[in-house]
Amino acid sequence: MRIGRPGFSERLKQRALGLTAAALVLPMAAGIAGTAVAGAAPVAHRAPAGGFEEVFVPSAMGPIKVQIQWAARGGNAALYLLDGLRARNDRNAWTFETNALDQFRNDNVTLVMPVGGESSFYTDWMSPSNFNGQKGTYKWETFLTKELPAYLETRGVSRSNNGVLGLSMGGSAALTLAAHHRDQFKFAGSLSGYLNISAPGMREAIRVAMLDAGRYNVDAMWGPPWNKQWLRNDPFVFAPQLKGLSMYVSAASGLPGAHDNPRAPIDYFNTANGMALEALSLANTRAFQVRLGTLGIPATYSFPARGTHAWKYWENELWNARPQILSALNA
Incomplete structure (x- = not known):
């Protein structure tokens, strides 16, 4: 007996079943892959509930890798964690130098950890660094306040319910970003940041540090020391703009503590x-x-009696700041 072609109604039923199967398979495949291209992200009404993902987000600097731990229960709050002066191009150091992921794994806040930005101060530079042959111009402020939030919004993360925290270079940058983008950030945290860069010797110290970390020319960032961009990025100067912001500010004494155990000469x-x-x-x-x-502006301060410029101390301070972060973001 010859089997004929299925009728029109039967073909419709088969097509519907095929589309249903595809709809089920595609999200599973995306979850298994673990890395996504941001341009393909679906528009969502809420963030994914839990899990870790790495995405590449389009920017004026080219695709930027971002490591994300999604809010445990699909909440719309986000905490940006900024790296230090020697930020790497493969991973954000918060993901492997600290237990930050574990600290917030069960909380309803998404951790957003951009990768890269060595010596950038997470700011928009005036030009490429000519000392090291940098090909493009850093535009980190644009990325963190426009391009990245636009992507995260497609995944259900709010543009206005965010916090930002960083260490060292990232600590200064966290306060700067929050001061100039108050509609985006409700919380800012600085751990061992440089918050008075107009103080005598500070601009020269930053110049030397950036030469040591990647041979970057600070004049390409904010221009010569008399340029007004230095003032725009100095927390001491823009402090009045921080009024009403939830802040956690920390720096230790510099005396060796529990996490300093040098053994080899390089350790000392x-x-x-x-x-x-x-x-x-x-x-x-x-x-x-x-x-x-x-100025009558309150903040939470932490000044441990012992501690050096090292990750384990910042891990401790992140844990101390966690309740304030969750409260500020209603997470």
Whole structure:
């Protein structure tokens, strides 16, 4: 007996079954892959509930890798975690130098961890760095306040219910981003940041540090020391703009603590560097504290008696700041 072609109604039924199967398979495949191209992200009404993902988000600098841990229950709040001066191009150091992912794994807030930006201060540069042959111009502020939020919005993350926290370079940048984008950030945290960069010697110190971390020319960032861009990015100067913002500000003494156990000569060298960097951050942070005090602007401060410029101390401070972060973001 010859089997004929199915009728029109039967073909419709088969096509519907095929589309249903595809709809079920595609999300599963995307979840298994673990890495996505941002341009293909679907528009969603809420963020994915839990899980870790790496995406590439289009930007004026080219595709930027972003590591994301989604809110445990699909909430719309997000915490941006910024890296330090020696940010790597493969991973954000919060993901492997600390237990930040575990700290927030069961919380209803998405962790957003951009990758890259060595010596960038997460700002929009004036031109490429000519000392190291940089091909393009850093545009990190644009990315973090326009391009990345636009992508995250397609995944259900709010443009206005965000916090930003960073260490060292990222700490200064966190306050700068929050001050100039108050519609985006409800919380800002600085851990061992440099919050008084107009202080004597600070601009020269930043110049030397950036040369050491990738041979970047600071003049390509904010121009010569008398350029007004230096003032725009100095937390001590723009402090009045922080009024009403939930803030957590920390710097340790610079004295070696529980996480400093040097053994080899290089360990002693790194510990000495960490001591000096943290002492400088403490001086900056104390000056910033006085500045906020004169303006009547409250913040939460943490000044541990011991601790150097090192990740395990920042891990501890992130944990201390966590309740304030969750409260500020209603997460």
